[in-house]
Amino acid sequence: MRKALYALRRRLKLQLSCLKRRIVKPALPKNSDGKVLIHIGCGTTNSPEFINIDARPLAHVHIATSEITSLADFGSGTVDLVYMCHVLEHIKKGDLTKVLFEMKRVLKDGGVLRISVPDFDKLIEVYNASGKDTTAISNQLMGGQDHQYNIHYGIFNQRRLSELLNEVGFREVVSWDPDNCQYHDFKDRASRRMKVDGREIMISLNLEAIK
Ligand SMILES: C[S@@+](CC[C@H](N)C(=O)[O-])C[C@H]1O[C@@H](n2cnc3c(N)ncnc32)[C@H](O)[C@@H]1O
Numbered sequence: 248m249r250k251a252l253y254a255l256r257r258r259l260k261l262q263l264s265c266l267k268r269r270i271v272k273p274a275l276p277k278n279s280d281g282k283v284l285i286h287i288g289c290g291t292t293n294s295p296e297f298i299n300i301d302a303r304p305l306a307h308v309h310i311a312t313s314e315i316t317s318l319a320d321f322g323s324g325t326v327d328l329v330y331m332c333h334v335l336e337h338i339k340k341g342d343l344t345k346v347l348f349e350m351k352r353v354l355k356d357g358g359v360l361r362i363s364v365p366d367f368d369k370l371i372e373v374y375n376a377s378g379k380d381t382t383a384i385s386n387q388l389m390g391g392q393d394h395q396y397n398i399h400y401g402i403f404n405q406r407r408l409s410e411l412l413n414e415v416g417f418r419e420v421v422s423w424d425p426d427n428c429q430y431h432d433f434k435d436r437a438s439r440r441m442k443v444d445g446r447e448i449m450i451s452l453n454l455e456a457i458k
Contacts, residue, residue, distance in 0.1 A: 254393070261291075267306040273299070275309055282327040284430055285353075287315055288334030294433050297330065302396040313396065316345040321353040329354060332363040333436040333451070335408075336399040337390065343401060347415040354458040360412070361423060363437035366452035367404045376444040383443060387450060408454055417456035425453060 278284070278296050286297035293299060293307035302313035310320055315338075329350045338346050350360050365387045377383035390399040403411075409420045425437035440447045 261303070261305065264291075264306040265304050268304050268308065268311075271306075273307050273309055283325060284328045284330065285318075285321070285326055287329060287331045287350075288337070290435075292332075292433055292435050294430075296430060303394070316342050316349055318349055318353055323352050324355045324358075326353045326358055327355060328359050328361060328430060330361045330430070333365065335362060335364050336401045336403065337396060339400045343411065344415060347411060347417075351415055351417065351458050356458060358458045359455050360417060360458070361428075361431075361453075361455040362408065362412075363425070363435075363451045363453045364403045364408065365399075365450055367402045367407075369448055369450045369452070373441050373443050373448050373450065376446060376448070378444075383441075387441075403452060405452060405454070408452060412454070412456045417458060420454055420456045423453050423455045425451075 275298060276284075276296055282296075284297045285300060286292065286294065287300045289297065289299040289301050289308065290303075291305065298310065299308045300310045300312065300315070300318075301308045302311070304311035310318075331350075335343070335346070347360075354360065370384045370387055373387075374380070374384050388399065388402070391397045412420050423431075425431055425435075431437070437451050437453050438449070439451055440449050442448075
């Protein structure tokens with residue numbers, strides 16, 4: 248009952264947010280350092296330095312689109328940082344490299360693609376620590392499935408994501424720390440931890456790479 252009420256409240260809040268955007272469109276940020284930062288699949292996160300992009304037209308979303316294989320609003324080589332947190336797993340297998348190539352197209356030379364995804368290796372750790380309870384990892388593995396854009400199509404670990412980034416031509420793939428990182432002064436799924444069997448397991452794989 249409490250869970251259902253929470254879900255209803257959340258749904259209403261999101262609907263209200265979408266309604267607000269229909270009335271007032273958010274203004275694009277202008278950063279004092281001149282940097283262009285884009286946040287793809289921002290969800291409810293609204294960091295004022297970022298141009299927010301999401302399939303759901305929430306109040307703070309500047310560009311509402313699910314077609315992220317083509318970011319027509321951005322010219323080639325115009326963006327300093329592309330940030331995607333727990334979004335890549337929502338992309339169908341056939342579109343995955345197209346999305347990464349598109350991120351590379353919009354980035355300036357030397358620009359950064361910063362990614363966070365559920366780490367399959369960590370989910371296995373959670374699964375084992377839970378006594379092989381599949382429900383412990385189902386949301387992280389398959390998405391919450393509470394709206395049309397909350398379904399997962401892909402799984403990643405450090406090896407797979409690094410391979411993909413290299414295949415597309417990114418270089419210098421390294422980990423980034425959500426608690427100590429430029430342009431990341433907000434809390435999102437990049438620092439998500441799961442409590443299981445008295446342990447806290449950090450379940451996100453956070454990698455960034457340079458164009
Ligand atoms: C799991 S949420 C992550 C939200 C936020 N980044 C965070 O870490 O808390 C995934 C977000 O990606 C958005 N999304 C999913 N597929 C998308 C697509 N093809 N294009 C744009 N946004 C998408 C969803 O609407 C949702 O807001």
